[in-house]
Amino acid sequence: MSDCARLAELYEPYALGVLDADERSELEAHLARSCPTCTAEVERARWVVAQLTYLAPEAKPPAALRANVLKAVARPSVPEPRQSWVPAWAWVGAAMLVLLAVFSLWETRRIKRELHALETQLRTVEGQRQVLERDRQRYQEVLDILSASNTKELELKPAAANRLPPVRAYWNPGLGLVVSGGQIPTPAGDRTFQLWVVPKKGNPISAGVFRPDAGGQVLHIAKPDADMAAAAALAITEEPAGGRPQPTTKPLWVGPLG
Secondary structure: OHHHHHHHHHHHHHHHOOOOHHHHHHHHHHHHOOOHHHHHHHHHHHHHHHHHHHOOOOOOOOOOHHHHHHHHHHOOOOOOOOOOOOOHHHHHHHHHHHHHHHHHHHHHHHHHHHHHHHHHHHHHHHHHHHHHHHHHHHHHHHHHHHHOOOOEEEEEEEOOOOOOOOEEEEEEOOOEEEEEEOOOOOOOOOOEEEEEEEEOOOOOEEEEEEOOOOOOOEEEEEOOOOOHHHEEEEEEEEEOOOOOOOOOOOOOEEEEOO
């Protein structure tokens, strides 16, 4: 029934022969499946359009017209009241108005559909633009950190018990911290990696959570609430989704800052 409701606006334009090729093919394919509702409605629309040709009667004047003309020629006098009748051109005009109304309704609906499609396309393009802008800003942050003269680079090596690839980190006291790596396995389920700044004294400080992308690439940017001069190392653990205030597992990667 949803197809019938959507195709209902095409009945009259189809009967008039003004549908575009795609809409005509769609409706005809639907009719070919012997839909009783649409078949009956299309036949009704065809009947209505066919009747438009009969709206204009034959242009045959009234029988008394000839006699009236002869009388007027023979003895001019005050014209007798004319018989009331609708001229043929008025019926033709009415038929044209009906055709114009049907066509205008179909054209308005077509334009609305095209506008809706354009609006959907614009929303999609705008969403893509926003994603690209966020990526641009992100990579600009990474570039600023990597190119700064006082950025410290260090390698986070995997713990001896696993075969994970190494991860590199770049920490700038004023700009932030970048962690990058490749071929990193994705944590199981909804678990995540969590980056920690391990101070010389006190508890580890979280520097955010991250997961590799579909290709195993990691690019994590953080601004740790910690002083680089007071930090002893960076470490990465695997934690439940959302991370934890303190590590709950042994580090998978560790990199000393000394």
